[in-house]
Amino acid sequence: QQQVKQSPQSLIVQKGGISIINCAYENTAFDYFPWYQQFPGKGPALLxxxxxxxxxxxxxxxxxxxxxxxxxxxxxxxxxxxxxxATYFCAAMNAGNMLTFGGGTRLMVKP
Amino acid sequence: DTAVSQTPKYLVTQMGNDKSIKCEQNLGHDTMYWYKQDSKKFLKIMFSYNNKELIINETVPNRFSPKSPDKAHLNLHINSLELGDSAVYFCASSLEGREGYTFGSGTRLTVV
Known part of the structure; x- marks a missing residue:
């Protein structure tokens, strides 16, 4: 069961535009909601x-x-x-301190 | 200095082999984690260690075993590797299990 759903899977935006990524969660015990940014070949970094x-x-x-x-x-x-x-991940954390990630969004910003 | 370092960065091995991935953090964190990122970029937690105690263990095959010799290290040992184990494995750490996980750069495991 995917507890955090993320959309869209991919997004193309022109330079100067607004990028919008959405997430929905199911577990009402979640009390912390971070976003992570991941570049190719790197680990996710808190944004x-x-x-x-x-x-x-x-x-x-x-x-x-x-x-x-x-x-x-x-x-x-x-x-x-x-x-x-980059790829952007939403995430949520519950009282058990387990970080659960959404499926990720690949963002491309065109020059 | 790298905060969370993993070795090796790349690992190619044959099915049936046993391999280990090492992770070290120099942040003074007391909780460390292993995440698996599949080909679709989905990140799933595998293990969490706090003060040498395993506190989270998702539905991971028992071929995978975390080993923590001290608070700064959490190694991942995998027995009898299968093709489906191919993925990028990330180590992460945090302080007292709170927000602000710091991730390593990942280990790309390819099983052939």
Whole structure:
């Protein structure tokens, strides 16, 4: 059973555009929702994270929007750049501290 | 200095062999993990070790066994390798199981 569902699987955005990746979760015990960025040949790296007591968190060009009632959260990348081209994973963590990942989104930003 | 380092980076081996992947972290973290990333990029947790105790073990075949000689190391030993074991294996660590996992660069295992 996939506890965190991520969409789309792939995304192509023009330079300067907004990239939006969505995730939905099922387990209401999840209380921490990070996003990871993975470049080819590298491990996932923490990008930004949010807890369910806030509806939005912004760090530079990256923003997480969180909807607790809908059990959904999303990553917005403003002014997308070619260097943002990577695979993005949403994840969720429960009280047992196990990080469960979504299926990943391959983002390509065209110059 | 690399925070979480894995060796080897690439491993090609024949079916039926036994192999080990090593992981070391220098972050002072007390919890370490192994994740498997399949060809579709899906990341699935395999093991978690905290203070030398196995605290999470997903539905992983018993051919896979984690071994932790100390808090800074968590090695993955695989017996009787199968074609389906081909994947990228990532080691990660955290402090007290909290957020902020740090991942290694991965070991690409190919079983032929």
């Amino acid at each position: 930004i994270a949010i807890r369910p007591d806030v509806s939005e968190k912004k760090e530079g060009r990256f923003t997480i929007s969180f909807n607790k009632s809908a059990k959904q959260f999303s990553l917005h990348i403003m002014d997308s750049q070619p260097g943002d081209s």
